[in-house]
Amino acid sequence: HVLTVCAACAQTWAELLQENLQERMTKKMKFSEMPYTRIDFARVEEEMKGLMRELQEAGNGEEQFAVHKKFYRLNDRVQTQATICSIRHTIDTTDSFYEKEQEYYDAQMPAYSNLCVAYQKLLFESPYRAELEQKIGPVAFKNMEMAMKAVSDEVIPLMQEENALVTEYEKLLAGAKIDWDGETLNLSLLTPYLTSADPAVRRKAAEKQNEFFESIGQKLDELYDRLVKNRTEQARKLGFETYTPLGYLRMQRNCYGREEVENLRRQVKEIFVPFAEKMYEKRRNRLGMDIMTWSDEQVFGPEGNPQPEGTPEEILAAGQKMYGELSPETREFFDFMMENELMDVFGRKTKAVGGYMTYLPDYKAPFIFANFNGTSGDVDVMTHECGHAFQGYLAAEDPIREHADIGMETAEIHSMSMEFFTEPWYHLFFGEQKTKEYTQMHLEDAIMFVPYGCMVDEFQHEVYDHPEMTPDERKQVWKRLEKEYKPHLNYGGLPFFEAGCFWQKQHHIYSYPLYYIDYVIAQLCAFEFKEWMERDYEGAWKSYVKLCRMSASKFHTELLKDIGLDTPFADGTISKIVDGLEKLI
Ligand code: ZN
Numbered sequence: 001h002v003l004t005v006c007a008a009c010a011q012t013w014a015e016l017l018q019e020n021l022q023e024r025m026t027k028k029m030k031f032s033e034m035p036y037t038r039i040d041f042a043r044v045e046e047e048m049k050g051l052m053r054e055l056q057e058a059g060n061g062e063e064q065f066a067v068h069k070k071f072y073r074l075n076d077r078v079q080t081q082a083t084i085c086s087i088r089h090t091i092d093t094t095d096s097f098y099e100k101e102q103e104y105y106d107a108q109m110p111a112y113s114n115l116c117v118a119y120q121k122l123l124f125e126s127p128y129r130a131e132l133e134q135k136i137g138p139v140a141f142k143n144m145e146m147a148m149k150a151v152s153d154e155v156i157p158l159m160q161e162e163n164a165l166v167t168e169y170e171k172l173l174a175g176a177k178i179d180w181d182g183e184t185l186n187l188s189l190l191t192p193y194l195t196s197a198d199p200a201v202r203r204k205a206a207e208k209q210n211e212f213f214e215s216i217g218q219k220l221d222e223l224y225d226r227l228v229k230n231r232t233e234q235a236r237k238l239g240f241e242t243y244t245p246l247g248y249l250r251m252q253r254n255c256y257g258r259e260e261v262e263n264l265r266r267q268v269k270e271i272f273v274p275f276a277e278k279m280y281e282k283r284r285n286r287l288g289m290d291i292m293t294w295s296d297e298q299v300f301g302p303e304g305n306p307q308p309e310g311t312p313e314e315i316l317a318a319g320q321k322m323y324g325e326l327s328p329e330t331r332e333f334f335d336f337m338m339e340n341e342l343m344d345v346f347g348r349k350t351k352a353v354g355g356y357m358t359y360l361p362d363y364k365a366p367f368i369f370a371n372f373n374g375t376s377g378d379v380d381v382m383t384h385e386c387g388h389a390f391q392g393y394l395a396a397e398d399p400i401r402e403h404a405d406i407g408m409e410t411a412e413i414h415s416m417s418m419e420f421f422t423e424p425w426y427h428l429f430f431g432e433q434k435t436k437e438y439t440q441m442h443l444e445d446a447i448m449f450v451p452y453g454c455m456v457d458e459f460q461h462e463v464y465d466h467p468e469m470t471p472d473e474r475k476q477v478w479k480r481l482e483k484e485y486k487p488h489l490n491y492g493g494l495p496f497f498e499a500g501c502f503w504q505k506q507h508h509i510y511s512y513p514l515y516y517i518d519y520v521i522a523q524l525c526a527f528e529f530k531e532w533m534e535r536d537y538e539g540a541w542k543s544y545v546k547l548c549r550m551s552a553s554k555f556h557t558e559l560l561k562d563i564g565l566d567t568p569f570a571d572g573t574i575s576k577i578v579d580g581l582e583k584l585i
Helices: 007-026 041-057 061-091 096-124 129-136 138-149 153-174 187-194 199-215 217-237 243-250 258-287 312-326 328-339 376-395 408-421 427-465 471-485 495-505 507-511 517-535 537-550 556-563 573-584
Strands: 178-180 183-185 343-346 356-360 365-372
Touching (some): 061 096, 061 356, 153 217, 153 507, 178 187, 178 199, 187 199, 199 495, 217 243, 217 427, 217 471, 217 495, 217 507, 243 427, 258 427, 258 517, 258 573, 312 328, 312 343, 312 365, 312 376, 312 427, 328 365, 356 376, 365 376, 376 408, 376 427, 376 537, 408 517, 408 556, 427 507, 471 495, 537 556
Antiparallel strands (some): 178 183, 356 365
16 A cells, blocks of 8 residues: 555555555445435534534544544435435436435535535644544645635625536537437537537537627626636635635645646747647648638547447447556456446437446445547546556545645546546557547647646636726737637637637636646656656556555655656646657658
8 A cells, every 4th residue: 555644544544545446346336236325414514513522522533533534434325315316316317216315415405515514614723633644635625725715605695606507508508409401409519520520520519619609798798707707706705806816716726826736838939839839730630621620620630529339339349458457456456446437438318418437435446437438538438447446446545534625736637637548548549540630649648738728817817807808808818819729720710719709618717616627737758658658658647546556645845746646737837748758740
């Protein structure tokens, strides 16, 4: 076990670890056989209040930690039943039993999480805080402190309004009805046409998309304006000048701040953007086009984007073979998932749409939900989502539940790096013919993403720094940033996008403010792993497994240091990454 813990608590640690692993073995169970009983929240509240009393009566840190372990058990029980319910609801939306159960949890969970916050507050203010910090770790306490600064009763009405505005935005987009040769498509059904091998078809799809956004343009402006003003008001009520510092707290940025992020973006602009531009140039040449417009650059080559071969069943079987060969840890993980029916990935009429990965704490079991349809999206589930699930599987060995509270910039390293670690097995999905193309496209797309991700982040900083900007002024900012981050960009006369409105289709900007640079940080770290595995696959893999096992037991920057990656914030890292990528390309 690679986790480093101080000598004082190594004993407890070892005991807990043993307990945890035994639990996984003894409680091993197929998902369909997992018993479900509705959580009685009135009883849970009593139990929780009992624990809070015990916590206050405890005479030292050791005793308090013993109470805290009971809290883990209680919370695990609640989370496990609620998660079983939500999984069963999504794998069969026609099952009225779980539909009703889901409504019950939707209504009860907010009060339950308030109860947990009240419990945590006691922990945070404990007179034995130092001892507790030794066991639970400083990260957990820092996160608690940040969470407390980020809300107050005074801003709750504003937060409710913020949620309502976000819902309105999501509904507006989900309600798209696009006419396609007499068929009505929503935005996600339009997506395959946007990457059609036929330039005329993808152009037509881009025009349709552009038309739709133009038709709701005024509403989009209004919603975002209200969101910016709302968030700024929340920040002022909580004692901040602008929303940005509050946004950082809410994104749980516990070990880096605005300056580090700015330094990252500066380096991307100077060093990474010219490199990414070469990728676009490569793509233009491959497509054989004199002028490559936005609707063309989504496509890898004249034949379109490489698609996997085989049925959904064959894709899953290929995944099993791949993880069976990659390492003993991944073999154990994937066998566990398959044996216990923890991968519900085949599309069925009664299933909910989309995909997710979740976790059942009582069984130490990750769960993957998807709707395979024979496209490269299925392969993403096998390479990316399985990266998250593999981390969840390994981290179950960690007895400290707070360590599962992983920041997105770290969590996406687990998944984005797995996309590269699985590269030697791409041929199982794509056949000999298209493997080379897919490998190249995957790397190119990842490279092209970095400037875009930084642009989304810089835009939001500008917006929240100047909340008084008009919708039109915001569009001018976006247009300026497009010239800096994607100088080649040519929308080919699509009016909505040319007016500086492209960002309005980026959900994160409305729904998850200041979330996006996390993907950039993780992508850059995944590139470091990629370069490392070219030199020494085994060494890179060991370091990756160590990172997964550490979860959030340390701060993000410390984790990177421990596993031998350079932080993308530091001067010089980006140019090192670009040097490594140049060789691969
Ligand atoms: Zn992910």
